[in-house]
Every structure is written in C-alpha cells, then in structure tokens.
Amino acid sequence: MKGVLLVNLGSPESPEPKDVKPYLDEFLMDKYVIDVPYLLRAFLVRGIILRKRPESAAEAYRKIWWKEGSPLIVLSKRMHEKVMEKSELPVSLAMRYGKPSIEAGLQELYDQGVRDVLLLPLYPQYAMASTLTILVLTEEIRKEKFPDMKITDVPAFYNKPDYIKALSDSIKNYLGDFDYDKLVFSYHGIPERHVRKTDPTKKHKKFVTDEMCCEVGTPEAEFCYRTHCYETTRLVVEQLQIPKDKYYVTFQSRLAGDKWLEPYTDVVLNDYPKHGIKKVAVVTPAFVTDCLETLEEIAMRANEEFIENGGESFLTIPCLNDDEQWCQVVATWINDWAKN
Known part of the structure; x- marks a missing residue:
C-alpha cells in the first residue's frame, strides 16, 4: 500500500525559553546545518549559542505566536488537511525538528498498512540544511524502525x-x-x-x-x-x-x-x-x-x-501556506505517483 509523508521544518512547542532551547539544540546540532566536527559543533552550540540565543529567539517567537500555536505548525496542518481531502492516498505530516517527528509520521503510515512511501520535503530549492537532512534522517529511521518500507523522495520542485x-x-x-x-x-x-x-x-x-x-x-x-x-x-x-x-x-x-x-x-x-x-x-x-x-x-x-x-x-x-491552488498541486503530484 502507498502513502505520503510531508515534512516541514518544525517549531518549538511554545515561545518560551524552556521549549525554544531544546528545539534550537536539535536544529543547530544537526551536522547538515552547522557542518563542523561534532566536538566543535557541541562547543559552539551548547557552550556558546544556547547560553543566550533561547531568550532572544523566544522573544521573536512570542511576536508571531498565534492563539492556536506556532504559525508554521498551524499552517502546515491546514495545508495537510486540504491535501488529504484531494488525495487518493493516506498522507501524514511530520517536522524535521520538534513534533510531530518523522518517526511518528512514518509510524502513522505504517499502522495504516503503508509500505511504499512518497517523501515530500516542503522545500522548493535543494539545500543540505533543509532537503538533504530530511532525506538522510528519514532513511536512517526507515532502516532502524521500518526495514520493510520503501521510500521514494520528491526532487526539488523549484522549477516545476x-x-x-x-x-x-x-x-x-x-x-x-x-x-x-x-x-x-x-x-x-x-x-x-x-x-x-x-x-x-x-x-x-x-x-x-x-x-x-x-x-x-x-x-x-x-x-x-x-x-x-x-x-x-x-x-x-x-x-x-x-x-x-x-x-x-x-x-x-x-x-x-x-x-x-x-x-x-x-x-x-x-x-x-x-x-x-x-x-x-x-x-x-x-x-x-x-x-x-x-x-x-x-x-x-x-x-x-x-x-x-x-x-x-x-x-x-505571504507564503503559499494552505492556498487552494498550491494544495491541489501537491495532491496532483501524489495522485500521479499513486498511478505508477
């Protein structure tokens, strides 16, 4: 059975330093974001950046936070719901950092009987700190947790x-x-x-x-x-x-x-x-x-x-967010893949 995993960036669970700090730690300790050896990365992130950055980042997040939560998460869920309505396959939503995790998204599909997954990183242009890190982590999780799953990724769609x-x-x-x-x-x-x-x-x-x-x-x-x-x-x-x-x-x-x-x-x-x-x-x-x-x-x-x-x-x-035309584009990609 086929299914789809949409993956976006992610967000802290709240605009408070206690939640911003672990989010930044997960994000900045990613070797595809700060691409230096682990010990140097740990020194930079945990020894320097995370001592002050969570406070200033939390202040920035508070400025944009919605009553329903993080705008990125809320808007991603709205887009996800519209895409599901237009798609012929099960569709799950995950974040590279924070929740819902990629593992949780794959588990949701697996529990529905999905063994053939179309992975769609929600980034139009390819970059190692966005697209590549999603592809690598998803494959690592697949090998460890879902070895009988097959994953096909959608290439950068910057020119589609x-x-x-x-x-x-x-x-x-x-x-x-x-x-x-x-x-x-x-x-x-x-x-x-x-x-x-x-x-x-x-x-x-x-x-x-x-x-x-x-x-x-x-x-x-x-x-x-x-x-x-x-x-x-x-x-x-x-x-x-x-x-x-x-x-x-x-x-x-x-x-x-x-x-x-x-x-x-x-x-x-x-x-x-x-x-x-x-x-x-x-x-x-x-x-x-x-x-x-x-x-x-x-x-x-x-x-x-x-x-x-x-x-x-x-x-x-504004970004495309849950724009009807954009959601239909994504659903069309999914439905075309479903026919293969």
Whole structure:
C-alpha cells in the first residue's frame, strides 16, 4: 500500500525559553546545518549559542505566536488537511525538528498498512540544511524502525511548472494594484560552502552577484541551491512579465564568521531608500509556509527598518501556506505517483 509523508521544518512547542532551547539544540546540532566536527559543533552550540540565543529567539517567537500555536505548525496542518481531502492516498505530516517527528509520521503510515512511501520535503530549492537532512534522517529511521518500507523522495520542485504557476498567481493576487518600485525575492541564506559541498561534480563555479552560478540542466546545477533560487525567480518574473529593473534577488538569515550567499536582504532593503526606491514588496519563495523567518524577520523587522531608513511602503507577500491552488498541486503530484 502507498502513502505520503510531508515534512516541514518544525517549531518549538511554545515561545518560551524552556521549549525554544531544546528545539534550537536539535536544529543547530544537526551536522547538515552547522557542518563542523561534532566536538566543535557541541562547543559552539551548547557552550556558546544556547547560553543566550533561547531568550532572544523566544522573544521573536512570542511576536508571531498565534492563539492556536506556532504559525508554521498551524499552517502546515491546514495545508495537510486540504491535501488529504484531494488525495487518493493516506498522507501524514511530520517536522524535521520538534513534533510531530518523522518517526511518528512514518509510524502513522505504517499502522495504516503503508509500505511504499512518497517523501515530500516542503522545500522548493535543494539545500543540505533543509532537503538533504530530511532525506538522510528519514532513511536512517526507515532502516532502524521500518526495514520493510520503501521510500521514494520528491526532487526539488523549484522549477516545476505547476508550482511556478501557483507561486506566480499567489504573488500576483497579493500584489494587487500595489505600485511597487521593486519586488524583492528574499531566499533563506546558506554558507557558500554548503553549495560547494552538495555539488557532486566538484566543478562549482565562482559566485557572481546577480548572476546564476550554474547552468540549469547541468550536473552541477542539480543540487545547487543558489541556481535553484535564481531559476525560480526567472520563471516567476517570466510568468508575471516583470521588467528586469523591477525585481531583485537577495538572501536573508546569516550567521557571523562565514561567507554566506549574497546580496543580503537587510543590507539591500535598508539601502534602497537612499536610491529613491521607497515602495517595495517582498516575497520569500524558499519557504512554502510562513514561519519565524518570514513573519518576524521580514514582515516585522525588515519592514520597520525599511521605514526607519526612509522607505514609504512595505508589502510582505505571504507564503503559499494552505492556498487552494498550491494544495491541489501537491495532491496532483501524489495522485500521479499513486498511478505508477
């Protein structure tokens, strides 16, 4: 019997330090997130970061927390319910970090008689700190707990026409008649070395600002997060017929000490008003579900800083969340796989 496991990022159980700390520990101790030897990672995370970060992170989570709980969890569950209604197969929901766990999601499917699983990481672009860590952990759990299960993963869908159409339609809908100077595509940042590490050819080219670093269709582009981001943007602006001078690609959420993908979202946005760009719209296509990085970092903090620096209007475009068209796209992928 076939079934599906949707996997998203995850969230603390509450916006309090006592729950944020174990969540951050699980997240930051992941060797695919902070990719240094274990002892150094433990020293950095448990000896330095977790001494102060839980308090500040909890404060950020409190700003976005809903009455029903974590926005990411609530919105993921809403999307899950809609996908289940449209799908011909059993569908479970899991989180890479926190609850419900991947093991719990697989167990739920197993108890329903599922032995053939379609694994769908809810990340459009491939990255080792998102897609790869889900694939690796799921396989480890399968081997240990469910050896008679077969798992097939859905490749990064950054350029799938139906995903691009759903994303483009959503952007168009939220833009409405907003007269923006610039539409900023803000993707989650990652260290440059992560891109090189996931290149099986080891031929990755140098990063050039505002240009795609790999040619789509080449072996080195298959797992290149940066190329995936630029290609998603290219396809969306082509669909919406947005002129080149009206959009820009940036990367958010970086840590000090490493070379991360550039240009940085906050630097670009805060500099725009000096150049007469005072009305911006920001979309975050690295996420399909609104979360701390979109709701607090962009919709609140980036918005406030942009206005403080002389900006006039700031529009945050929500993620796809439980958008009907997006849920139908996912259900169609599932139903097509069910027929194979």
